[in-house]
Amino acid sequence: MSVTTYETRLTRVEGEGLVKLIFGERNIERVEVHIVEAPRFVEYIMRGRKPTEIPEIASRICGICSVSYQVAAATAFERGMNIEVPYEEESLRNAIFISEHIKSNILHVLYLQLPDILGVSSSLEVFKKNPDLHKMAMDFFMWSRKAMKILGGRYHNIVNIRIGGVYKMPERSDVMSLSVEAEKAITNARKLAEFVFENVEKLPKYKQDMKTMALCDSINYPIVSREICFDGRKFDVSGFEEEIKEEQVPYSNSLRYKTKLGEIYVVGPISRFSTSFFNLSEEVRRALRSFGYAPPLRNIHCSVVARAAELYEFSLRLADFIDSYRPVQVEAKEVQIAPGIYWGAVEAPRGILYHRYKVNEKGVVEEANIIPPTSQNLIAMEDFSMQHLSNLGLLGGENMKDEIAREVEKVIRQFDPCISCSVH
Amino acid sequence: MNKLRIGVEKLTSCSGCINEIIYALLADPKLTESLEIAYFPELLDKKSLEGQFDIFFVEGSIVNKDQIETVEDIRERSRLVIAVGTCSTYGGIQSLRDKKGVEEVKKHVYPKPELIDVEGDVYSLQEVIKTDLAIPGCPVDGNLLLRVLRKIAIGSKDISITESLCAECKRKGLECVLVKKKIPCLGPITAAGCGAICPSFGRGCIGCFGLRKDISSKEIENFANRLEEAGIMKKSDVLSFVMRFSYAKEKGYFEKIVEERGR
Numbered sequence: 001m002s003v004t005t006y007e008t009r010l011t012r013v014e015g016e017g018l019v020k021l022i023f024g025e026r027n028i029e030r031v032e033v034h035i036v037e038a039p040r041f042v043e044y045i046m047r048g049r050k051p052t053e054i055p056e057i058a059s060r061i062c063g064i065c066s067v068s069y070q071v072a073a074a075t076a077f078e079r080g081m082n083i084e085v086p087y088e089e090e091s092l093r094n095a096i097f098i099s100e101h102i103k104s105n106i107l108h109v110l111y112l113q114l115p116d117i118l119g120v121s122s123s124l125e126v127f128k129k130n131p132d133l134h135k136m137a138m139d140f141f142m143w144s145r146k147a148m149k150i151l152g153g154r155y156h157n158i159v160n161i162r163i164g165g166v167y168k169m170p171e172r173s174d175v176m177s178l179s180v181e182a183e184k185a186i187t188n189a190r191k192l193a194e195f196v197f198e199n200v201e202k203l204p205k206y207k208q209d210m211k212t213m214a215l216c217d218s219i220n221y222p223i224v225s226r227e228i229c230f231d232g233r234k235f236d237v238s239g240f241e242e243e244i245k246e247e248q249v250p251y252s253n254s255l256r257y258k259t260k261l262g263e264i265y266v267v268g269p270i271s272r273f274s275t276s277f278f279n280l281s282e283e284v285r286r287a288l289r290s291f292g293y294a295p296p297l298r299n300i301h302c303s304v305v306a307r308a309a310e311l312y313e314f315s316l317r318l319a320d321f322i323d324s325y326r327p328v329q330v331e332a333k334e335v336q337i338a339p340g341i342y343w344g345a346v347e348a349p350r351g352i353l354y355h356r357y358k359v360n361e362k363g364v365v366e367e368a369n370i371i372p373p374t375s376q377n378l379i380a381m382e383d384f385s386m387q388h389l390s391n392l393g394l395l396g397g398e399n400m401k402d403e404i405a406r407e408v409e410k411v412i413r414q415f416d417p418c419i420s421c422s423v424h
Numbered sequence: 425m426n427k428l429r430i431g432v433e434k435l436t437s438c439s440g441c442i443n444e445i446i447y448a449l450l451a452d453p454k455l456t457e458s459l460e461i462a463y464f465p466e467l468l469d470k471k472s473l474e475g476q477f478d479i480f481f482v483e484g485s486i487v488n489k490d491q492i493e494t495v496e497d498i499r500e501r502s503r504l505v506i507a508v509g510t511c512s513t514y515g516g517i518q519s520l521r522d523k524k525g526v527e528e529v530k531k532h533v534y535p536k537p538e539l540i541d542v543e544g545d546v547y548s549l550q551e552v553i554k555t556d557l558a559i560p561g562c563p564v565d566g567n568l569l570l571r572v573l574r575k576i577a578i579g580s581k582d583i584s585i586t587e588s589l590c591a592e593c594k595r596k597g598l599e600c601v602l603v604k605k606k607i608p609c610l611g612p613i614t615a616a617g618c619g620a621i622c623p624s625f626g627r628g629c630i631g632c633f634g635l636r637k638d639i640s641s642k643e644i645e646n647f648a649n650r651l652e653e654a655g656i657m658k659k660s661d662v663l664s665f666v667m668r669f670s671y672a673k674e675k676g677y678f679e680k681i682v683e684e685r686g687r
Contacts, residue, residue, distance in 0.1 A: 011469045014439050038436045038487045038542050040518035044532045049664075056630065057668070060517045063440020063563055111446070111467065121469040124461065138450075145447070153621040155447075156440045157563055157632070160625055168625040248536045255534070330626070420439050 006401045007034070010409060012112040012122075014064060015419025019408050020251070027395040031385040031408055033378055035252040039423040043368040046357075050364055051077045051342075052335055054357065055161055061370070061424040063156045064107065067100040068348035069370075070161040072355045075224055076344025077163050083335060088328045089165030095321040096152045096160065097223055097346070098314045103144040103155070104349035105269075105311040108416045109196065110137040113304055116410050117199045133195075140188045143181050147318065150174050163335050169327035182319040189315040190287065196308040197291040203301040206391040208384065210298060211263055212271035213376075215347050221279045221313055222272060223347050229275050230265070237345040240354050241369070244376075254422035256378045257371065266380045267351025267373045268415060270297050273306035284313045300384050303414040337363040348373055350416050372421035385411045428478040428577060431463035433498060435484030435491050436518060436546075440563035441509035442466050445481055448569035455570070458577050477502040479576060482555075485511040485518060485672075486547040499553040504576065507549040507558035508569070514560060514634045515672030519546035522671060523679050548672040557582055561617060562632035562669055568617060586637050588612050589629050592620040601628050608657040610666060613639050613647050635670040641677035660685060 003024060010017040016037040022030040042061050046054060055073040059066035071093060078085055085093070111123045118126055127134035145155050150170055152158025160166045215225040216234060227234050228243075235243060244257045259265055274296035277285070288294070293305055337359065344355045351373030358367040385408040389395055394404055432445055446467065450456055463473055480502040486492060499505055507513050515522070521529050522545045530537030549555055559568060572582050589611035593600065601623050602609040609628030611620075615636045622629045635644070648662040657665075664685075667678045 009465060009471050011465045011471065012467065014442075014466065016434065016465075036541075038491070039533065039540065040436060041521050041529050041533055042518070044524075044529050045517065045520045047532075057517060060438055060440075060562065063438040063443055066438070066440065107443070107446075115469075122467060124468070153625055154618070155563070155566070156443060159622050159627065159630070167627045246535070248534060248539060250539050253540060418439075420437065 003029075004398050006398065006405065008405045010412060010417075012115065013413060013417050013419065015417070015422075017417065017419050019405055019412070021401060021404055021408070023398045023401075026397055028386075028389060028404060031382050031389075032251055033381045033412065035254040035378070035419055035422055037253060037419050037423045039253050042424045043370055046365050046368045048364050051337055051357065051359055052163055054365060055163065058355070058370070059157050061372070062418060062421045064104050064418060065100060065348045065350070065353075065421070066157045067097050067152070067161065068346050068353050070158070071097055071224060072344045072346045072348075072353050073357075074161055074163050074344075075346070076342040076355050076357060077335075079226070079344070080340055080342035081336065081338050083164050085165045086328070086331075088169065088326065089330065091321065092151065092166050092169060093161060094223065095318060096148070096158060098318050098321070099144055099147040099151060101223070101314045101349050102311060102318065103141075103148060105307050105314075106137070106141050106144055108349075109192065109304060109307055109311065110141070112416070113413055116413060117196070117202065117304070136188050136191065139181075140185060140192070143178070143185045146181075147178055150178060162333070164333040166330060168330055172325060172327055175322055175325045175327075179319075179322045182315075182322055186312075186315050186319055189312040193287060193308040193312045194291075196304055197288070197293065200302065200305055203304075204299065204388065204391060207298045208300060208387060210270075210296075210300070211259070211265040212274050212296070213265045213267050213352060214271040214275045215345060215352060216275060217279065219279065221276050221310070225345070225347075228345065228352065230259075237354070238343045240343070240345065240371075241356070244371075252378065254375045254378060254419070257376045258379060264380050264383050265376070266300070267376050268303065269306035269310055269349075269351075270300065270303045271351060272347060273297055273309060280309065280313050281316050283316065284309055287312065300380075300388075300411060300414045303416070307416075339363070350374055350418055350421075351376065370424055372418070372424060374415070374417045374419065374422040377415045377417065378422070381412050381415055381417070427458055427460040429460050429462050429476065431473070431477045431480040431498065431502065432461075432466070433463070433480065433482050433494065434466065435482065435495075435512070435549075436487050437484030437509065437511045437516065439466070439483075441483040441511075441561070444564050444566035444569055445483065445508060447566035448573055451566070451570055452574075455574060455577060473497060473501065475501070479504045479506060479573075481506050481508045482549050483508045483512055485515045486549065486552055487518075487542050487544075489543060490541075492552055495549060495553050504556040505549075505553065506572070507555045509564045510560045510562040510632060510634050510669050512549045513558040514670045515546045515548045516562065517668055519671035520668065522546045522675065523682075546672070551672065557584075560615060560634040565618060585616075587616045588636055589614045589616050589618070589620055589623075589633070592616050592618070593623050596620055596624065598623050601626065602656070606654070606656050608651060608662065608665070613644060613666070631666055631669045633669075635666070635673045641674045644674065644677070
């Protein structure tokens with residue numbers, strides 16, 4: 001029996017990965033997502049360093065979602081060492097975090113994914129044909145950039161987060177300078193969301209059986225929480241590693257995860273949407289309903305719907321923060337380091353980001369474990385690719401490899417993989 | 425006028441600089457008009473390197489043979505190769521695992537370390553090929569990149585200025601956090617370029633733009649001694665701080681420091 005394979009580099013995703021198609025005699029047998037990017041061993045690098053240094057080092061794991069890493073690390077130590085974060089500083093931190101979600105969603109929807117929806121090969125092509133869309137994308141992009149800069153110091157690897165809160169509350173006048181454009185950003189977010197909702201019509205509609213995992217928050221759409229929601233039950237973040245099973249395969253430099261029972265699960269916007277739809281603003285829910293979207297979303301291609309909805313939601317939340325912003329004096333912070341094990345989790349743009357640190361008697365990190373969302377989604381990427389091909393009836397032979405690869409790449413892009421994170 | 429043919433490659437990194445490169449390439453529509461973005465897998469569906477390039481931006485550090493081959497190929501095809509960001513310029517934060525025995529390092533992260541294709545130490549781009557320009561920063565400043573691109577587009581060259589971050593604090597009229605507040609700050613030995621972000625947030629410079637090009641290991645040592653004498657920070661902590669972003673700049677020296685510390 002002849003087995004042939006075909007490999008192609010993943011494009012319009014963050015980082016270096018390949019798709020490998022494995023063909024049997026007639027049909028495609030398997031899809032593999034090869035993570036070929038070289039690992040950086042950040043968990044090793046953290047060893048021997050003080051917890052106060054960790055948010056800064058963790059942030060270098062990802063240039064797109066560095067705030068997620070900073071907040072996950074900072075909250076892990078704060079909760080575990082009973083360090084109180086003043087309300088105003090926490091609000092500012094959340095605003096920076098929300099700005100990061102906005103930035104990441106803009107990058108993904110407009111620069112990476114839009115070409116798939118419109119059937120072209122790059123956003124540059126999309127923009128050439130739609131100058132209005134380009135203008136809107138640029139305005140929105142620049143606003144998120146400005147927000148990150150004013151609140152955090154720069155666009156990524158921001159400098160304003162530490163254990164215990166922030167370093168500085170920016171001047172009210174600087175923050176208010178974001179307000180004028182905030183209205184426009186909300187309009188842009190709504191327009192973009194509507195544009196996406198209208199165009200998703202073109203995407204596949206088959207129903208998938210999907211197990212979703214996400215943080216939950218009783219009031220807000222979740223970004224930071226101690227509770228994880230899975231399969232109709234909740235558990236504390238400290239129990240996360242007991243709920244999942246790690247695996248390593250020869251073709252991936254990223255570790256991969258299933259649930260402890262061996263189930264494939266999904267993290268990310270589609271999971272947040274499905275578990276926390278009712279925590280979205282009334283305005284966003286209404287827009288979604290008018291296009292016929294309600295939870296749960298049962299096709300991975302609807303990730304883009306969740307992402308657009310989040311873009312809208314987070315723009316509203318950031319605008320609220322700006323309008324009610326009141327800076328206070330940031331007090332000096334003396335962090336008393338205690339030995340112990342510390343857990344933290346946040347909803348990074350791509351899903352649950354989990355941190356665990358063991359601090360020893362010398363007050364330095366002895367062991368770190370970081371599980372990024374992309375690593376958790378890798379098995380689902382392969383499984384959903386096969387489901388997709390089967391639903392399209394596109395299982396046939398090697399002569400179809402280009403078309404098959406194109407469809408597989410589309411599925412993978414719906415997860416918005418951040419490969420650098422996965423090989424931290 | 426012929427369009428400038430641009431390529432962008434990412435090696436071992438966090439992709440933060442990729443965002444800044446996207447910004448620099450797209451922020452000014454007039455400039456974008458004069459460019460042909462010919463290779464940039466993060467942005468385009470083009471899968472392989474073809475033809476010659478006017479400017480190639482390389483982001484990230486180098487850790488295996490494939491990457492060495494890639495950058496050698498890029499060098500042959502390109503008129504100008506620009507190292508973008510601290511990883512590409514000085515190895516970046518991942519170089520802290522340099523010289524620790526890569527097999528040992530792998531064991532700390534992977535249950536099956538033998539499956540991981542990382543061969544040895546961490547190299548900056550400049551250690552592997554000749555670069556025409558290196559622009560550090562973690563992340564690199566997109567506006568700085570934009571200015572360089574504009575200069576090249578009109579046939580000019582970048583003039584590299586070597587000055588400390590301190591100069592930027594002075595220009596901005598910021599109170600010195602090191603002298604006035606005794607907050608550890610790497611400003612005096614760090615390359616300017618970010619606009620003194622950390623001091624403007626009331627904290628010391630973390631050195632993410634890398635050491636000033638003309639700083640020697642002797643001067644790093646002097647600086648660390650001074651901070652210790654002034655009771656601001658222990659010498660070993662200062663050095664451990666400096667090497668986070670500049671390891672490959674003074675590899676021999678930092679290697680010795682780490683050995684002495686015995687960890």
